[in-house]
Amino acid sequence: DTAVxxxxxxxxxxxxxxxxxxxxxxxxxxxxxxxxxDSKKFLKIMFSYNNKELIINETVPNRFSPKSPDKAxxxxxxxxxxxxxxxxxxxxxxxxHEQFFGPGTRLTVL
Amino acid sequence: TQLLEQSPQFLSIQEGENLTVYCxxxxxxxxxxxxxxxPGEGPVLLVTVVTGGEVKKLKRLTFQFGDxxxxxxxxxxxxxxxxxxxxxxxxxxxxxxxLTFGKGTKLSVIP
Numbered sequence: 693d694t695a696v697x698x699x700x701x702x703x704x705x706x707x708x709x710x711x712x713x714x715x716x717x718x719x720x721x722x723x724x725x726x727x728x729x730d731s732k733k734f735l736k737i738m739f740s741y742n743n744k745e746l747i748i749n750e751t752v753p754n755r756f757s758p759k760s761p762d763k764a765x766x767x768x769x770x771x772x773x774x775x776x777x778x779x780x781x782x783x784x785x786x787x788x789h790e791q792f793f794g795p796g797t798r799l800t801v802l
Numbered sequence: 803t804q805l806l807e808q809s810p811q812f813l814s815i816q817e818g819e820n821l822t823v824y825c826x827x828x829x830x831x832x833x834x835x836x837x838x839x840x841p842g843e844g845p846v847l848l849v850t851v852v853t854g855g856e857v858k859k860l861k862r863l864t865f866q867f868g869d870x871x872x873x874x875x876x877x878x879x880x881x882x883x884x885x886x887x888x889x890x891x892x893x894x895x896x897x898x899x900x901l902t903f904g905k906g907t908k909l910s911v912i913p
Binding site for chain 1: 833835839842843844845846847850888890894900901902903905906908
């Protein structure tokens with residue numbers, strides 16, 4: 693059974709488009725996260741969401757917005773995609789300090 | 803922003819050799835974690851160390867947290883090809899549940 697799942701696995705799109713990545717966790721965790729991993733494999737926190745409290749990394753452009761319909765889901769919506777947004781995006785969840793990561797979504801902006 | 807420096811960035815060794823990967827910072831952390839990431843997958847937690855000077859063993863992997871809780875090391879004994887992957891250290895600051903990751907060490911174990 694998948695603990696943290698993301699869809700789609702791959703996403704190829706044109707510059708300027710708007711896209712969403714979905715994330716679901718079935719672990720009953722209270723906190724969910726979005727990370728961006730660049731081509732050099734550097735993993736950087738974008739958002740964390742805990743009990744309706746959203747903490748945003750100040751370097752994240754406001755074209756990125758997380759949306760949480762319920763505790764088990766944290767989706768990532770991206771407006772006006774740019775070439776530099778190409779990366780692998782990971783969703784994660786945690787109860788205490790151990791984080792469980794999804795398989796990642798490879799986003800390619802052409 | 804807390805910075806975690808990992809070294810070496812790349813490591814290629816023969817099967818059966820020993821190796822050590824380092825994670826250093828000028829900041830003090832409440833806890834430090836090591837993750838392993840394989841291609842096409844998300845990172846998977848290997849260990850969490852909390853107490854300064856703590857040593858934890860996971861089969862052939864030995865993890866150590868520095869006395870001042872600013873640095874950590876991962877030692878692998880008799881490396882196997884299955885150890886190949888990206889090793890990431892990550893730390894939690896005091897009162898925070900957000901992790902800061904190091905840039906990783908890409909390990910290749912050659913048969």
